[in-house]
Amino acid sequence: MNTIETVSVRFVRPYQAYKAGQVVDVTAGLARSLELQRYAVRHTEPQLAFATAPEPASLERAEAPVAKKRRKRNA
Secondary structure, eight states, rough: OOOOOOEEEEESSSSSBBBBTTEEEEEHHHHHHHTTSSSEEOOOOOOOOOOOOOOOOOOHHHHHOOOOOOOOOOO
């Protein structure tokens, strides 16, 4: 079974139904054609690594006060 290779491209100018700045997955052949015609550029997701620091043991958290019930106005 053959699988079709897809590539993410970001359009730099409008093309048919696509708007500038839109990121779309297209086939590799179409991606190459769009690049050659300068409608789109290949889009790669940035490789970001996130880390979380442990919370200090003596951390105090502020809690929002409970809202009071509003009184109905007499008409």
